[in-house]
Amino acid sequence: MRVALALATVIAGLAGQAWSGPLSSAILNGTKLDGPVPASDFMPGPEAKAAKFRVSGRLTVIPKAQPDGFRVITDTAPPARDTRRVWPRLAVDLVTDGERLIPVQHGPIAAGNPDWDWIVEPGLAWSEPADGDRVRAVLPVALEERNANCIHNGRLLVILGPDGTASKAAIQFDTDTCLYFRFDAWGLAAASYAPGQVKAAPALVNRDRAERAARLPAKPISDLAATFPGIDLAALARAAGPGAVWGVVASGTHFTAPCPTRSGDDPLCAERDLPSYSTAKSLVAAQALFRLEALRPGVIHETIAAHVPACAAAGGWGDVRLIDMLDMASGHYVSAAPEADEAAPATEAFFDAETAAQKIAFTCATPRKAAPGGTFVYHTADTFLLGVAMTDALRKAGLGRDLYDDLIRQIWASIGQSAALDTTRRTYDSAAQPFTGWGLVYHRDDIVRAAGFLGGGGRIAGQPYLDPKLLGEALQRTEPGGGLFGPAPYLRYRHGFWARDVGPLAGCDHPVWAPFLSGYGGISVVLFPNGVQFYAFNDVNHFDWAASVPEVSKIRSLCG
Template identity: 40%
Template sequence: MPVWRAVIGALAALALPVMLMAAATGDAAAIGAAGTGTRAPLDRDTLLSGTYRRSVDLSAYAPPADALPPTHRFEGRLRLSGQPSTRTLVALDGFLGPGDVAAARTLPQDIDIAFVQDGDVLVPARRGPIPGTHPWWELVVEAGRAWNEPGDAGWTRAAIPFALVQRNANCTHNGVLMLLFKSDGQVSRAAMQVSSETCHYLQLDLWGLLEAAYVPGPVAGSDALVAAHAREVAARLPVWPMSALAVDHPGINPDRFAIGAPRGRSVHGVVFEGVHYRSGCDTRHGAYPYCDAMDLPSYSLAKSAVAGIALMRMERLHPGVADLPVSDFARASGCMTARWDRVRFRHLLDMATGQHDSPAYMADEDDVRVRDFLAPDTHAQRLAFACEAYPRRDAPGTRWVYHTSDTYLLGTVLQEALRRLPGREGEDIFDDVVWAGVLGPIGLSPTARVTRRSHDAARQPLFGFGLTLLGDDIAKLARFLGTGRGRIDGRQLLDPTMFAAAMQRDPQRRGLQAATLERYRYQHGFWARDLQPELGCAGPTWVPFMSGFGGITVAMFPNGVAWYNVADDGLLASIDFAAPALEAAKLGPICSDDARAPQQP
């Protein structure tokens, strides 16, 4: 362990409990907050009877340096109602329908969340997006904090990180709630503020005071909730600031791992030698005080982390699944026509069905009629689009054309194939294969346990998008795919042939070219980029990566470095990872002629 870490550890052992709590959540604002005994923004009088006229610096939602252990206990249900003040910053008409912005400027009125308190931690009974009646938003709630402040006259104060996630989509707006409470059920109003998002086409500030009701009472499975949360926190990768890279590895410039405009970034990080080096979670109004709990959308990262893993896992367990005919497993008349002859499951994952309107890069996916696939609530409507939308133009497996509908159809036929197996008639492809077989065992959070689904009895996983992730989830995924080589404790979880191809470890199988992009390939749900010119390599150097809408990239370099960036401005500067690759090469060779990917310990 570097000396500077040992010194920090010694100092932390002498610090106040609240400072330890803040450090555990990545809460630098809490550690540095002034402790005057009376706070200015969001003080007791404001929460009980005052006004909240404008957004404040988010450090107001963090414990101050003079915070005390909580004297009251919260166990029961928190119910919220009311509407915030709002300010629209970006609203792109090409992605929004009539009334969408107006709906997004309101909050759900059926918010009802159960919490159990463990010391100074508030553990929610439910994680991941919670469906409700609101036409635009679903709510995600993360573990919060409770503490006392000298100026609160005996009340205990609670702060709860949350996110608003677009229904049927992935736009994610992070915020914090804060309220005062007492064990007997007394509660103030709840302050709330949203000052950041990962959403290309709709960016909002929301702030205000909501009406709150606290209904004390036992929470079912409270001991299990507390124990599970403690295990989750203990299993997170160690997190150090990006600046620590230069200390641990002299000669590295951490700034080179930050790409694009700061206003577009939510967070970025590097995973190397078991350490998660992470940036701050900056917002329009200061640092987000609970960076460990910031919810991040997957968008099309799910095409890799759900669809790719699903087919490779099924092929590992049941060889031959990847070559099953789509028409035998898709229960829709449109998939039983001649256009689907010779189309196999693997062609769906590779987006190489031979069916399309235009082979130009993203032309079909960006066409307005894709709304007919994205907007419906029901599985039948989405399945009909996936089976019928495009004419047959090429032989299967010969041309790549990007279609999220192909990935959705893969989830559908995999679900059917799974349920035809003896004893697995009622199982779910996400719950019982992807989560139980891979994502759960590698330690992803309960937030990632929930995938978006059709809003009907079928509850079909969307597959091509729809996960909500924490930064630790992204780091663990990258480690599993990179240095982990798809293994846990030496046990291979994914089909080795498909996985080697997806990770560009088989030089004979690079995948199909992505339209006219000569140095990009797509295979088994994963992208790859040839970095030979940027790195000055002697030959082609293909680096696999995952990509999500707006500017989300996770690259697994062959020298054991993983890098990610979560952004939403949709600009090339926010997805071009040449500069991070050059810096990562200082930590070990990346060029294909001399790189050797290390094994995970």
């Protein structure tokens, strides 16, 4: 009964969308996919039934030399030799829990491709009357740029037989969080299915069930206006930006807007992969240092030179503290103009470097221009270097070996985060240094639970996990308006978090500081001081969420 109800919910959710029927077996066994097709065509039809058998085994997909169709939308820096149309081979182990289709492999799946790693998320398994005794499997998939955080989202559909046969896989990408390279692509790929026992399947299923149970209660964004009369949803949509994945958390409920793609609304949006980009500066760099300070008081005042030998040898880092690095105030820069260093062509060498030693050497060589602690200059490289220093401090104190696994994943486990956050981007060497300032992948509920953890005081089992003083300063709860001046007079940056004075926007007669997380391309996660969250992941460099402020203040006054 639960399976039938779940499929009915999926089918009802597709009502009103363009739908030409599920992709037929004839199409999936043809020579090419004519596309793009509506996203809903990958999903169950109105006659869908529970899967005829339980999927358990390995799915292997071998794409063609190039997809059947490829349409560039944005490409700001096309390479001289473009290999990006070549998709890597994919091998993923799958198990079903009712209609739920769960992949064993989490995070980027490396396949030796120079451009892409696959990411596969939980999907659905069901049977269509026309397919006989076979089972359809649809999976949300993404291509994540290798050594980067750029993500292209889509879905994969294949028909599996009880005897281990498989149709070709239909794959389509039609949405991105990648400002500089956006495309639509579609095609058929050879597929094979090897039924078999999936190791640790019960644990995998239990983990997936627990994650879904931990999600916030969700309602469509239209219910926000019904729950809080007077809310202007159009104003919130403007604040989110065109094509955004966005939502609002109020009174413990997650109000979610539809997830647009260029092929219709995403029918599997709850599992869509969203890149962190620089929101990781708050959720990895800041939380790691706050945790280290809670474990070893005073570590924030230790220096980079004491923990990074390459910087000690370079000189100029003997008085630069770990907290200065988190504040973007190392005193090492080329230009103090907003974003000048971060966007400089020379900085590409840092992002392109694949080893920790290369990234460290780049950052340590940045010239010293000012005393640390006083001049805000935004450098992702500085946050990476902070991660290196924290790793050394962690090891010297005997508190662990890995910054992400030993300090951050405990947070995710405590709030039941998805398996997407089990991993982070790392350097491609024996150091496997976490990127620290970018490189996570979220689902939309992950980000609101992470924000809720911060807003709730950073506690695990009722006890402070993060240093309360640092967290209070970062969230503007102590010394409101504190921090270094950002690129506008109403902005501050403190301890890895941005803050904006929203008082004038809310009609208050005094400053009201709202902390927020920000990420490349148009990512904003706002923790309003009235307890409301607003988040948006867009792909058009839209960061101005000012239009959300009057609406959020209607839920609960921001003026106090």
